[in-house]
Amino acid sequence: MVFILGNNFHELKLxxxxxxSFYAxxxxxxxxxxxxxxxxPRAKMGSLPPKTITALTAELSSxxxxxxxxxxxxDNIKRLRDIGTYRGRRHAMGLPVRGQNTRTQIETAKRLNRVDRKG
Structure with a gap:
């Protein structure tokens, strides 16, 4: 197992x-x-030398x-809500933000755009 920033990766993983697998x-x-x-690009985690793994960890931590x-x-979504933009209001209501049709298929948007309604 190879350990990078709190995650264990199998030696055979690319x-x-x-x-x-890291967010963003x-x-x-x-x-x-x-x-x-x-x-x-096709290298596997087990083939990396320890020096490269520490360099990757340092790069990812920065x-x-x-x-x-x-x-x-x-924070970006909260800023949009605070200044009262159209996109911010759509996020607050849990509706599609980028112009999708709301007549029939908005279940995914309702699930993904949920933001706490405080403030």
């Missing part, structure tokens, strides 16, 4: 997929990190991922 770290950002440390990224998204 490094690219392991990086993408998508395909482009993971490819950029792999290129920075000269890691092949990025805005996981709880920090979630907090930034929630």
């Amino acid at each position: 490094v690219k997929k392991a990086l993408e 770290l998508g395909p482009q950002a993971s490819a950029r990190v792999l290129a920075k440390y000269s890691i092949h 990025m805005t991922i996981e709880n920090e990224a979630r907090r930034v998204v929630q």
Whole structure:
């Protein structure tokens, strides 16, 4: 098992997929990190030397991922609600925010756009 930022990864897991498992770290950002440390995109976690793993851990700790990224998204939504924008009101009501049709299919939006109604 390889340990990076509180997560255990199996030795056979691809490094690219392991990086993408972190919140707010998508395909482009993971490819950029792999290129920075000269890691092949098809490399597996077990094939990385310990020095590279510590470098990856240091790189990820300096990025805005996981709880920090979630907090930034929630702060952005709260800011939209506070200034009273259309998008903020839609978030507060739990309705689709980006212009989707609300006549028939809004169950997913109602589930995903729930924000606490305090304040």
